[in-house]
Amino acid sequence: MGNETAAHYVRSVEYTDYARRLMAHSSLADVAEYGRVMEAGREYPLFRLTVPGSRWLVITSGFHGEEPAGPLTLAESFAEIVAYARARDVGLRVYPCINPSGFEVGTRYNRSGEKPNNDFLRYEVAPGTWKGELARGESFLRWELYDGGPKETRAVRADIVRFPAPAAALDIHQDNYLSVAATYAYTFGDAAAYRPLMEAAASHASVIRNQKVDENHHTDGDGLIVSHDGSVTDYFTRQGVPYTAALETTTRTPLASSHAVNLIWIRGFIDLAARGGT
Ligand SMILES: [Zn+2]
Numbered sequence: 220m221g222n223e224t225a226a227h228y229v230r231s232v233e234y235t236d237y238a239r240r241l242m243a244h245s246s247l248a249d250v251a252e253y254g255r256v257m258e259a260g261r262e263y264p265l266f267r268l269t270v271p272g273s274r275w276l277v278i279t280s281g282f283h284g285e286e287p288a289g290p291l292t293l294a295e296s297f298a299e300i301v302a303y304a305r306a307r308d309v310g311l312r313v314y315p316c317i318n319p320s321g322f323e324v325g326t327r328y329n330r331s332g333e334k335p336n337n338d339f340l341r342y343e344v345a346p347g348t349w350k351g352e353l354a355r356g357e358s359f360l361r362w363e364l365y366d367g368g369p370k371e372t373r374a375v376r377a378d379i380v381r382f383p384a385p386a387a388a389l390d391i392h393q394d395n396y397l398s399v400a401a402t403y404a405y406t407f408g409d410a411a412a413y414r415p416l417m418e419a420a421a422s423h424a425s426v427i428r429n430q431k432v433d434e435n436h437h438t439d440g441d442g443l444i445v446s447h448d449g450s451v452t453d454y455f456t457r458q459g460v461p462y463t464a465a466l467e468t469t470t471r472t473p474l475a476s477s478h479a480v481n482l483i484w485i486r487g488f489i490d491l492a493a494r495g496g497t
Contacts (some may be wrong), residue, residue, distance in 0.1 A: 232287065234263060234323045237316060240294040241266050247301045248311070254374035258320035258330035265319070265374055268293075270301050272310030275385035276492040278485065279314045279375070279451050282392065284321020284328065288468060288477035289391030296482060303486055307471075307493040312382065318371050320357055327395070333369030339376055339454035341365045342447070353447040354435075362457055365445040365449070379451070385491040387462035388455040393470045396433065400472040402480050403427040403442040404446045405465040407456040410441055413464060416487040423476040424468055432467075460490040 242250055248268040256263050280289030293300070293315040304311050316322050320330040328334050341349045342359040353359060367373070378422065394403075400426040406413050417426055426442040436444045447453050452465045466484045468477040 220277065222320035232291075232317075232323065234319045237290065237294060237319075237322070238264065238266065241268065241297075241315060242436075243461075244268060244297045244301075247298060248313075248496045253314075254376040256320070256329070256370045261320070263319040265317070265371070266315065267378060268297070268310040268311070268313040268315065270304060273305060273308045274492045275310040275312060275387075276304070276313075276488050277312045277379065277385045277388045277455070278343050278391065278488075279317060279388075280391040281314075281318055282371075282390070283395075284318050284324065284326045284397050286327075286393035286470065287322060287325070288393050288470075288472075288474060289466075289481060290316040290322060291474070292391070292481040292485075296478065296485075299482075300485055300489075304489050307489055309386075309489045309492045311489075312385070313376055314378075317375050329369060329371055331369075333371075335369045335371040337449040338365055338368035339451050340449040340457065341448070351449040355446070357447075364454070373450075376454075379454075384455065384458040384460050385492065386460070386495065387488045388452065388460050389463075389484060389488040390450065390452050390465040391484070392465055392467050393472075394432065394467045395470045397427070397469045398471060399425065400469060400476065401425045401427050401446065402466070402468045402472070403432060403438045403444065404467060404484075405436075405444045405446055405448075405450075405452060407445060407452065407463045410439075410443055410463050412462055412491055413443060414441050414486050414488075417453045419483045419487075420480040423479040439461050461495065462488065464488070
């Protein structure tokens with residue numbers, strides 16, 4: 220894609236074209252519809268791609284519509300991803316484009332203006348007081364699976380919870396706020412597992428280390444952030460999944476570089492799933 224940024228590229232992607240690209244992988248995976256959403260008078264089918272294996276990796280992407288790199292990496296490199304997973308007997312459950320109406324027009328939220336990210340969990344922080352997100356180090360009494368939220372979130376959450384917890388879970392995002400080509404990640408568990416991935420990614424985008432990425436989140440020296448934000452990543456962590464991450468490349472990053480970083484983490488998470496967990 221040369222210097223074209225992902226944010227620019229997205230405007231040319233019709234969801235029907237994207238869906239056709241997914242369907243083209245039917246010989247490699249079970250391509251199933253897990254739901255449909257109505258947005259702006261149009262019906263959007265929601266797809267899950269499943270490849271069997273003995274240990275499982277769940278990949279989610281496209282919660283935010285202005286972050287197209289993840290959905291595009293998954294559609295374009297799916298054959299390569301499947302080959303890598305098969306060789307390690309890792310099963311894949313891939314939700315490549317969770318917010319199709321946002322993806323199509325390049326808006327963060329869906330066409331109704333709902334915010335599909337997070338909203339998997341609620342935390343009771345004091346008797347009767349519930350929050351969707353914990354501040355850093357904040358304690359809580361218990362958590363519950365949330366049952367409301369935007370239609371895209373309800374659809375994907377209902378499908379995800381039907382299956383046993385995987386061995387690893389990777390959620391692919393982009394950061395549309397920082398004005399540089401860069402990468403960082405929200406992770407839980409042993410940072411040593413993610414350090415080699417970030418080091419490999421560093422040759423494609425600069426790693427945001429020891430820096431603020433927004434009002435509430437700072438990276439550590441490895442480019443990692445721990446945040447119990449009620450996201451799908453947080454949900455899998457609460458399920459006891461040992462390896463969980465939400466990967467970020469900025470939308471200022473050339474799309475080819477975002478693809479390279481995404482593939483490093485996808486292969487890395489296949490390796491982590493093969494290594495252990497449930
Ligand atoms: Zn995002």
